[in-house]
Amino acid sequence: MGKYQVSHERNSNQSDREIAALMQEKKTVLRTGEKLKLMTQDLNNNLYNTSIHPNEIPHHILSIIANKTGCVVPYNPPPCTNTCQDLKYRLITGACNNRNHPSWGASNTVLSRWLPSQYEDGITEPKGWNTDFLYINFSLPPVREVTNKIIHASNKAVQEDSLYSHIIIEWGQYIDHDMAFTPQSIKKVKSMWGSDCHCANENQKTCFPIMTSMNDSISQSGCIPFYRSLAACDTGDQIGMFGIPSITSPREQINGLTSFIDASTVYGSTASVENKLRNHSSEEGLLRVNLQHSDHGREYMPFVDDTPSPCIQDPNADSENRIKCFFAGETRSNEVTTLTAMHTLWLREHNRVAKALKKINPQWSSETTYQETRKIIGALHQVITIRDYIPKILGLSAVKKKVGIYQGYNENINPSISNIFSTAAFRFGHATIPPVIHRLDPQYREHPQYPSLLLNEVFFRPWRIIREGGLDPLIRGLLGKPAKLQTQQEIMNEELTEKLLVLSNNGSMDLASLNLQRGRDHGLPGYNNWREFCGLPRLNSTFDMKMAISNKNTRRKMIELYGHPDNIDVWLGGLVEDLLPGGRTGPLFACLIGMQIRALRDGDRFWYENTNVFTEKQKLELERHSLSRVICDNTGLTHAPPDAFLMANYPEGFESCDNIPSMNLEAWKENPHQGASCGLPKKIENGDFVYCSETLLIYFCYPGYRLEGHEKLACLGNQWNSTQPPFCKDLDECLDRLTPPCHTSATCRNTAGSYECLCTDPYELAEDKRTCADSGNLPRASIASIILVALLFLSWAAICWFLVCRGRKFSFKTSADSHHGEDLKKTSISIDCSKCHTMSLPLYPSVTLELNKVNSSV
Numbered sequence: 001m002g003k004y005q006v007s008h009e010r011n012s013n014q015s016d017r018e019i020a021a022l023m024q025e026k027k028t029v030l031r032t033g034e035k036l037k038l039m040t041q042d043l044n045n046n047l048y049n050t051s052i053h054p055n056e057i058p059h060h061i062l063s064i065i066a067n068k069t070g071c072v073v074p075y076n077p078p079p080c081t082n083t084c085q086d087l088k089y090r091l092i093t094g095a096c097n098n099r100n101h102p103s104w105g106a107s108n109t110v111l112s113r114w115l116p117s118q119y120e121d122g123i124t125e126p127k128g129w130n131t132d133f134l135y136i137n138f139s140l141p142p143v144r145e146v147t148n149k150i151i152h153a154s155n156k157a158v159q160e161d162s163l164y165s166h167i168i169i170e171w172g173q174y175i176d177h178d179m180a181f182t183p184q185s186i187k188k189v190k191s192m193w194g195s196d197c198h199c200a201n202e203n204q205k206t207c208f209p210i211m212t213s214m215n216d217s218i219s220q221s222g223c224i225p226f227y228r229s230l231a232a233c234d235t236g237d238q239i240g241m242f243g244i245p246s247i248t249s250p251r252e253q254i255n256g257l258t259s260f261i262d263a264s265t266v267y268g269s270t271a272s273v274e275n276k277l278r279n280h281s282s283e284e285g286l287l288r289v290n291l292q293h294s295d296h297g298r299e300y301m302p303f304v305d306d307t308p309s310p311c312i313q314d315p316n317a318d319s320e321n322r323i324k325c326f327f328a329g330e331t332r333s334n335e336v337t338t339l340t341a342m343h344t345l346w347l348r349e350h351n352r353v354a355k356a357l358k359k360i361n362p363q364w365s366s367e368t369t370y371q372e373t374r375k376i377i378g379a380l381h382q383v384i385t386i387r388d389y390i391p392k393i394l395g396l397s398a399v400k401k402k403v404g405i406y407q408g409y410n411e412n413i414n415p416s417i418s419n420i421f422s423t424a425a426f427r428f429g430h431a432t433i434p435p436v437i438h439r440l441d442p443q444y445r446e447h448p449q450y451p452s453l454l455l456n457e458v459f460f461r462p463w464r465i466i467r468e469g470g471l472d473p474l475i476r477g478l479l480g481k482p483a484k485l486q487t488q489q490e491i492m493n494e495e496l497t498e499k500l501l502v503l504s505n506n507g508s509m510d511l512a513s514l515n516l517q518r519g520r521d522h523g524l525p526g527y528n529n530w531r532e533f534c535g536l537p538r539l540n541s542t543f544d545m546k547m548a549i550s551n552k553n554t555r556r557k558m559i560e561l562y563g564h565p566d567n568i569d570v571w572l573g574g575l576v577e578d579l580l581p582g583g584r585t586g587p588l589f590a591c592l593i594g595m596q597i598r599a600l601r602d603g604d605r606f607w608y609e610n611t612n613v614f615t616e617k618q619k620l621e622l623e624r625h626s627l628s629r630v631i632c633d634n635t636g637l638t639h640a641p642p643d644a645f646l647m648a649n650y651p652e653g654f655e656s657c658d659n660i661p662s663m664n665l666e667a668w669k670e671n672p673h674q675g676a677s678c679g680l681p682k683k684i685e686n687g688d689f690v691y692c693s694e695t696l697l698i699y700f701c702y703p704g705y706r707l708e709g710h711e712k713l714a715c716l717g718n719q720w721n722s723t724q725p726p727f728c729k730d731l732d733e734c735l736d737r738l739t740p741p742c743h744t745s746a747t748c749r750n751t752a753g754s755y756e757c758l759c760t761d762p763y764e765l766a767e768d769k770r771t772c773a774d775s776g777n778l779p780r781a782s783i784a785s786i787i788l789v790a791l792l793f794l795s796w797a798a799i800c801w802f803l804v805c806r807g808r809k810f811s812f813k814t815s816a817d818s819h820h821g822e823d824l825k826k827t828s829i830s831i832d833c834s835k836c837h838t839m840s841l842p843l844y845p846s847v848t849l850e851l852n853k854v855n856s857s858v
Contacts, residue, residue: 117251
């Protein structure tokens, strides 16, 4: 174990006091051992595997490292409380789901590892980082070459899925965004190794360019920009700057969301996002909606606060009628219009259920109504995923083997999302995306007014929903048109390999190459390692590969590119395996997805089937509901398939919405006399209360406020035991020195119930809304100065012209001082004209004056 080593170089931004403090910490902090990432031989035991986050480094030291390197300080939850509210409802961050391991499954914690990472230097350098690094005597192929030779398929070569509709793809993407998001270094962070990643052909700490040929259709000067996923601050070479031996803790990545299937797509994964999404002025526990536009009287999501919004605009609309990006619980809700439609459905479902619950339970506070509705919506996400979606993806046999029957909550299971699941296995769905987004009329024919669009025409274009028919044509297209069938010959269509749009990049991208490069960036072991992990035989030769990949041409190309099966990237290997009977993945991905789903279910204390989460009657009602019912209740559609994921040809296979079962919310009706003997307690501003029992309630404040006064209130006899309710005091987050809300590159300004990170010109807030990044533009002050100087000079030129052309004699003197000494001298210019012609000034050779007199001297 090594101690911190004292650096002999001083950072110019560090004060003497800061350096002294660091030195003291360096002397006291020791690494106590390798990070625990134990893998058991039994596959089931891997679900119980813990990935313990090292806590040896003080939090404020990690914050300093974050400020210097741009890494992420993993969330360290505060001690779990035992209030009735926290025991009854899931925390928005997912923390304290497991009371013994509060960080398991929480947002902004490290992705778990089921196998040790593989980096070329053992610490941080991805596979392919060093071009001379050999794997079994072979170099890894550039990922773009893998795309071009194996993965790319023409739009016209797409084979339709005869069993499943397009909406099964959308649910896969939507539920993936409920479980995992890895933040990336998208913009240039002011750090010790910042880079803008725009095709610098040398690997930087935050960049890993995808190399291409110069004549590649999407090449940007010989490569495609690629931003590495941000590292956890106490991993990789982030901590090497403090002399900590990095080899004990290789680079790890962060999951920015809660791991649980909990509808964080609707509500967010942090208190600040949740607070912005809620309508606190409502007594019904509602979410905010769009106040500028509606869909035939139905709600849209609110717009983001960003001005201007980064979403792509309608080219035929004037600049005054911009359509901003929608704001949802998950930042990727605008990626494609069909995904936006799914988010919108669940916003509407929340508000529909909340209004109904408040009507059934008028005594409920706004907070109780909101929390009960959130609990129901999260449960419906679980029901639809595990009952309707997963069996179709894995096949019934794999579900029985890898997921199994629910046996109850197990506190020894870590539900955190694994790196292999989020970075490879659950990305199988990218190969099932059709190239066309269909918009259909009420008879499920091509819409006469809003024709179908290629995928690249609907990326980040929310205006297409608002101005082109709303949700109904899109939802009909998802129900009435098939998914793409994943085949070994045509893996991913050209809309994704040649025309993918990402807002952080100006050119087109290749999703397949991004997936392969991301796997290498995250240090994922190779294809054969994962087959062995899942109890599948290793494929050691081309002959062996026949048992997993039946297509001879695909096998040949893979060996030509990789040299040996051990070298194959796990995402590609898992993707091209023969599909399991009744499923849409091969055996490897079925194993990895099944294990993750089981961990998410069995390790979730708030899983809907767990004892005391819902009553038996409520569980039965939840299981009556379906995605088809959500569509019926929140769109103008009058017919839908009983199972939205099964392909049906309208009108065959469609049922009237009147015949599609719905949950009866009467199962949530409570005793209306709760606390009636004492009457309703006083409400508090910027907060609310929830009942713990008929005679006990607790007050709480909304995020950004701190409760002052008694939290609990008891009904004794016929009066509350305190006549003076507590109040909510604004919390100044900017005073938090331990976990500052803004990066040191930004200035923190406190606002009512929140805070704002401000940047000085020419910097602007990066995607994380707390770091100042170089905007790439000149400072506004500099632009103003340039304009002012230009105006002054033009004015001077005009005066010269005016005087000279009248034959007057004048002199103009200018002087400038320079910090370079004698660079600029005092200069005098005199002009005496009797006849005008064109004259140029030596001090300003690019400027000419049109003169009408001849004798000019300068």
